[in-house]
Amino acid sequence: MSDSLPLGEMAVPLLYELAMTFGHLPAPTVRMSPIFPERLHLAFHDEPGAFEAWREALGIEPDAVAYDTQGDGHTHVLQTSTTYAGAGLDLVAYARIPDRT
Template structure:
């Protein structure tokens, strides 16, 4: 179902309000709500795997639900993805960070 009005986005927008009320002290995330997927909310974290982990634990998304991948022409960026139900929506968590091999190549400790 594609959302055509703001009212069609009520579920993800209310989900964001509930998250803010329930988890006010968790790290801020980039938030994505799409009219193409009005039953989904995405929280993304850039260069902060700890924030991803804090949200994953708070939402009781099991570690076995986390998927690992790499991206970029040289696979220099890793991404972690996990999702689970929250209210009337699916909540997706995504984290991006330099891949360990990219860190090692620059001399930065992982």
Template sequence: MTLDGLTVPLRALRLLAVDFPHLPAPDVDVSPIFPEWLRLSFHDTSGESLAAFEQWRTALRIAPEAVDSRTQSAGRTRVLKAEGQFAGAGIVLTAYADQPDVDRAPAGQAGGAR
């Protein structure tokens, strides 16, 4: 595949930058493995990534009920994920944030919810 094969998600990214310059900057992933998809992700430990996810979800008009909420890393990380469409590209939004109610014991020691 050539770069031309990624035209759809790259065009969507360009339009997102023009239409939503005021929104928080995501990590961006465009891949020849999934050439029709643009992935936007948000990572932090403070929970601000969840707020950024919601701002983007709202801007892209992805319904709240389309959001999948789960945890990973033995319940220590909250993950939000939603898919939608923008400018002909599939959009995947993902946010990762530390769970505030999980004891952060050092590696090798027991830890759990408070």
């Protein structure tokens, strides 16, 4: 028998709440982990506008977003975290930086 955390004890209710409340917003890539069962990670790839729509809908101020690059400076990264419905929520967006040739 495994002593892994059951899916129902993770952030599944939060995911349902987000789908019901923000179902009109672009769908993110969703990650849950038994290491942090009270957190959801929502990622957007090549869709910084989708990240912004979620940020605004969740009431996260623009100055709470961290801006960075990765991949030898070829990818923009936007990150922020908040609490929603009593659980942690991480938003991240990755967008390719166009070549300047």
